[in-house]
Amino acid sequence: MASPDDLTFQEFEEAADLLSSNPGASTLSISSPGAAAFSGDVKVDLSDDEDHQQESSELLGGEKQTGGFWTFEYYQSFFNVDTMQVLDRIKGSVMPFPGRNFVKHHIRNNPDLYGPFWICVTLVFSVAISGDLYTFLSNMGDPGFHDRPQFNKVSIAAVTVFLYAWLVPLGVWGFLTWRQSVERHISGYTFLETVCVYGYSLFIYIPASILLTIPVYWLEWLLIVIAMVISGSVLVMTFWPAVRDDTRLTAFATMTVIVSLHALLAVGFKLYFFKTPTNTGSSHSGQQTTPAANHTTLAVGKHQ
Template identity: 90%
Template sequence: MASPDDLKFQEFEEAADLLSSNPGASTLSISNPSAAAAASSGDVRVDLSDDEDNQQESSELLGGEKQTGGFWTFEYYQSFFNVDTMQVLDRIKGSVMPLPGRNFVKHHIRNNPDLYGPFWICVTLVFSVAISGDVYTFLSKMGDTEYHYRPQFNRVSIAAITVFLYAWLVPLGVWGFLTWRQSVERHISGYTFLETVCVYGYSLFIYIPTSILWTIPVYWLEWLLIVIAMVISGGVLVMTFWPAVRDDTKLTAFATMVVIVSLHALLAIGFKHAYRQVLPPSG
């Protein structure tokens, strides 16, 4: 039988020493009967709302998730230019050095398409084509006493219309066609509109140094440079869009690639005839 002393509350020296050594230690108050009952039953709830918010923010940062507003906000359009210099240089390098089996979207864009590189490539291409056209005409007519040089400023506007229409309308048509084929053939893969525009924009970079070299008034060299530029830039497009259409019917797949390459070749040949023609002597 228990003695009366065993039923009394006793202070344990070890607990007292622990509290004296660590006064900030958390204690459990049983002033609230419901809390005491929950504690005695083992059902203890802890408010971790702040910690969950912090963990969610950390996971979003680590996961690289982008939170953008609607299309009327600045942040929405800022995401289209969210690239650094090294990424742009890597994509330019990939556009001038296409390797067999390397898809430009998967190996260089990596789910982060941008408009920064394509925009400045198109702007630079417009001025390089227009200026080199003037230089070519001047060098071709050098020594002709009947020729009087006049800057051809209209070439800038013509080049701008041609380049930007090609860089936007052709990708729009390709993206629309691939989207339609995806709805018809479920196994057909495709790209987003922004990825398609990004591929076309970077594929035009090779024409910038080519247009500068076009100032050399050598007929066979001009055509050689055109062929090289078409092969390089066309190779980027073929290796990018062929995996998206190869599972379609053979006729559709080959017809699609023929159209893509033909439009790209027409752009280069258009540069040659529109901006490299020698103007007739003026009296």
């Protein structure tokens, strides 16, 4: 049987050697009976967990801690989106369903400038290059046509697209903000949300401009109308809930201006970058045969 001395706690030399080699090691004394052994000796630091929970609650609540407009973090928040969010917003801009507000169903209080910026850049080059290719294919059978790259179309497309994507949203946002100050019950959007809606609504013109290189007159206008209706539907279903509580005249006038400017952009693309060429070959041949015929007539008259 074990003696009473074997059941008592003893201090071993190995533990003393470990403590002497690592004096900073933490120890736990259990000499006190009951709960007194844990009174004050063990402390748990939950500061990191509390900070993490606070940050999570702020993100779930939609609040962002950003610095002033002179800091990098302020502008970084405008590009705080991932690939899936951008693809979801592009999908929503090309497949608008009735009753689905683009801001409420796709942006969700997180507007970005990443997608609209690259959509505008891609649209500029797509329209300019496709327009140049369309001109070449349309005049390919004309012997009097000389193909020359028109680099000025890139500059014109850039000015047109970026002015539309920034100035028109600025005007719409300013008007809605003014109407909110006049009519308290009218809702509105922030400037960043307005720019985001306009930027994503232009995506449909990228594939449409590529298909416009097919030199078929009726197909060209059909593609323009389809792209204009799809992108215009995104704008109408987004901004109509913001103005429908206003007076009837103001609401319909606002939507008429928004749709008219959008239609003007689409028609301008077709008439300038994809202009149907005239039959220059026949005109050149007609100008060349007329002097030859006159010369033959004069020669015959002199011979007689």
